[in-house]
Amino acid sequence: MGSIDNIFLVFLTLILICFSLINAQNVKNSSIETINVLLNDLGNGQIIESPGFPTKPYPKDYKVNYEIKVNLSERIQQLSSRLRLTLEYVAIDPSDHCKDTNLQIIFPKGELRTFCGLHAGKTMVSDSGSARIEFRGNSLGQDRGYKIRAEIVSSKCSQKFVNQSEGIIQTPNYPKNYGNEDTCVWDIEVPKGKYVKLDFDDTFAINAANDICAEDYLLVSQSGDFDTDVQRFCGNQKPDVIISDSNRMLIKFNSNSVNTGKGFRAKFVEHNRPEAAPARLPELTPEGCPCGKENLRIVKRIVGGKEVDPAHRYPWMVSVGSIRGSPFCGGALINNFYVLTAAHCVYDEVPESIGVRIGQHSLQESTPILKITKITVNDKYNSVSQKDDIALLRLAQPIKY
The missing domain is CATH 2.60.120.290 (Spermadhesin, CUB domain)
Structure with missing residues (x-):
């Protein structure tokens, strides 16, 4: 009887080891590498390439984020310089709406551009000194990858x-x-x-x-x-x-x-002394509004995008992003079925490609992605002038609050 127990224990140990190895491999495959790209030279840019480019395809399930920032020592140069990204060559396994493997470029104002298939020579300029590039591969297809040049556009009038x-x-x-x-x-x-x-x-x-x-x-x-x-x-x-x-x-x-x-x-x-200048508009706090009530009555001004303190102080705020989980815009829950957001975030998207997160305080938090069934863009929206930049997202399921 003892030998049978020993055999069972050995067998159980082997099973646990196998499960541990599988779980470790899944964690490894699902991890996302972050690479910081600092531009601190006005004359020279930097090249961002996928592993093995151009002779080898990118690895299966390869995922990486590039955080690109202009980092100049002179304050006036830092404030006046722009970031230019040039897609010198992109060859990514194509799919409908780039739902599978894709390359996303995200600018600070929320502008998002998604690429798959073949691209070459396309240039984008941000009016700030930073951008984020996300590459998300899967286990289905591979291609040559990408080569992107990041460089500083300096100001000649500052x-x-x-x-x-x-x-x-x-x-x-x-x-x-x-x-x-x-x-x-x-x-x-x-x-x-x-x-x-x-x-x-x-x-x-x-x-x-x-x-x-x-x-x-x-x-x-x-x-x-x-x-x-x-x-x-x-x-x-x-x-x-x-x-x-x-x-x-x-x-x-x-x-x-x-x-x-x-x-x-x-x-x-x-x-010599300050004169009476035109008064600035006061910061007004609406009273008697039945919706949009924060969870605290403390008033504390937030400047420069500092973290909300405490967390979840504004529970109606939502994160809008791809159904795969990459956020690119914000929104506000206006009732149990609808989210209000900007038209430029979703005007060329389909409902199946968009998801929202509610109650998320940090991008590192894991909160459920809610599906949407309909995108309604203001029919007066102008994608060039950004006038009437407003849209509604209808959730697949109502929210209880």
């Missing part, structure tokens, strides 16, 4: 003023139209104890592709720090005189749209 009592700033080519994809940053610093006074000429024409100045715009920080305060301007109405809060002022001009304008010209001078 300028730093230190201890200068006055000066002129203007958009490129002024009074002629500025170009596409221009970025200019002006960092103004006058002696301590003084203030910066900014006065615009009458001609002010920054193309307003939409009401929120999402494409071409002018940013002004009265504190000299965009993370602390910022005012945004576009259209044909020149701003009133702007007085800084201290001896510094930070200004940024950005153009993205196809249609351009004459831009602007402004003069800054050092000023």
Whole structure:
């Protein structure tokens, strides 16, 4: 009887070892590698390639994220530089809507581009200094892979003023139209104890592709720090005189749209004391609203995308992404069946390719992906100007809350 028990124990041990090895292999196959790509040289870019490219296909089930960031030591260069990505060659096993193996490029504003099949020479420019590339392979198909060039697009119009009592700033080519994809940053610093006074000429024409100045715009920080305060301007109405809060002022001009304008010209001078500048709009808290109530009554301003504290303070917020789990946009739950999101996130998608996560505080959390059955995009949405950028997602199952 003892020998039988020993045989059983050995057999059971072998089974447990096999299960452990299988589980370890599954964990290994499902793990996602993260590669940080830092661009710190204006003259040289970096090449991002799949393993074995171009002589060998990428491995089966290969998954990787590339976190790409411009990392320049000079503050004004960091603020004014853009990131350019060029798909020098992409050969990825094709599928309907790229549901299987795919390459995704995600920019900070939520813009997402998905690729599979053959591509070459396509260039994308981000108006910020960062982007994320995700490659998701599977066990079904393989191809040659990808080669992507990441490089910095430097600004030729940015300028730093230190201890200068006055000066002129203007958009490129002024009074002629500025170009596409221009970025200019002006960092103004006058002696301590003084203030910066900014006065615009009458001609002010920054193309307003939409009401929120999402494409071409002018940013002004009265504190000299965009993370602390910022005012945004576009259209044909020149701003009133702007007085800084201290001896510094930070200004940024950005153009993205196809249609351009004459831009602007402004003069800054050092000023002895702050004058009464046009009041900023107060931050209002709606009262008596039956929906959208946060889980705490504490008011704490969040600046620069800091983590919500405590977690799940805004329970109506949702993550919108591919059904495979990669998030690319946000949304808000407006009732137990519908999610409100941006049209540019989903206008060229099909319901089967989109999923949402509800109650997720961190991207590292594992929360269920909910399927949707219908995408309704505002029929007035303009993909070029981004006007009327709104859409509804209908959930396959109602949410209980």
